[in-house]
Amino acid sequence: MSSISQAALQNLDEPSRKEIMQFIESENSKSKVQMSIHSFTDMCFKKCNAHKPITSGTLDFAEEQCLTNCLNRFLDTNIKVVQALQGAQK
Amino acid sequence: MALFGAPSTSTASSVNSVQSQQLKQQIQDQISQELAVANATELVNKITENCFDKCITNPQISLNPQEDGCVNQCLEKYMRSWNVISKSYITRIQQSNQ
Numbered sequence A: 001m002s003s004i005s006q007a008a009l010q011n012l013d014e015p016s017r018k019e020i021m022q023f024i025e026s027e028n029s030k031s032k033v034q035m036s037i038h039s040f041t042d043m044c045f046k047k048c049n050a051h052k053p054i055t056s057g058t059l060d061f062a063e064e065q066c067l068t069n070c071l072n073r074f075l076d077t078n079i080k081v082v083q084a085l086q087g088a089q090k
Numbered sequence B: 001m002a003l004f005g006a007p008s009t010s011t012a013s014s015v016n017s018v019q020s021q022q023l024k025q026q027i028q029d030q031i032s033q034e035l036a037v038a039n040a041t042e043l044v045n046k047i048t049e050n051c052f053d054k055c056i057t058n059p060q061i062s063l064n065p066q067e068d069g070c071v072n073q074c075l076e077k078y079m080r081s082w083n084v085i086s087k088s089y090i091t092r093i094q095q096s097n098q
Helices: A006-010 A014-048 A061-089 B002-055 B065-097
Strands: none
Touching: A006 B002, A014 A061, A014 B002, A014 B065, A061 B065, B002 B065
C-alpha cells in the first residue's frame, strides 16, 4: 500500500513536516464536512422520497425545497439539543 | 575547514530539502488520493443502499428493465440531492461563522 519508506520519512526537513501537518489538518476537516454531507444526504433523501417512487432523475422545486428544509431543520434540532443539555448541566 | 566544510554542508542540506519537497508532495498526493477513494466509496455505498431499497422491492432472477431504469434515475436524483445538501450545508456553515 505505502511506497514511502520509514528511513525517508525520518529525513524529512522541518518545513516539510510542518507543511504536511497543516495539509493533513485541512484535508481532515474537509473530509469531515464531506462525511457529514454523506450522512445528511442519506437521511434527507430517505425522508423526502419516503412516500413516492422514483419517477425521474431530476429534482423538482418541491424536492429541492424538501432537502434544504430537511437539512436546516436537522441542524436547528441539533443546536436545540445542545442548548437544552447545556441548560440542564447548570 | 570552513572553506571546504561550509559549501559541502549547504549542498547536502539543499539536496535534502529537494528530497524533502519531493517526499512531501508524494505524501500529500497519497493522502488526497486515499481521501478521494474514501469519498467515492461512501457515495457508491449510500447510493446502492438507497436505490436498492427504493427500486428493487422484490428481487428476481435478474434486474428487469423497469428496475434498471429506476436505478439510473435514482442514482441521478441522489447525486443531485448530494449537491443540494452540500451547497446548503456550506452556506449554513458560512453563516454561522459570521
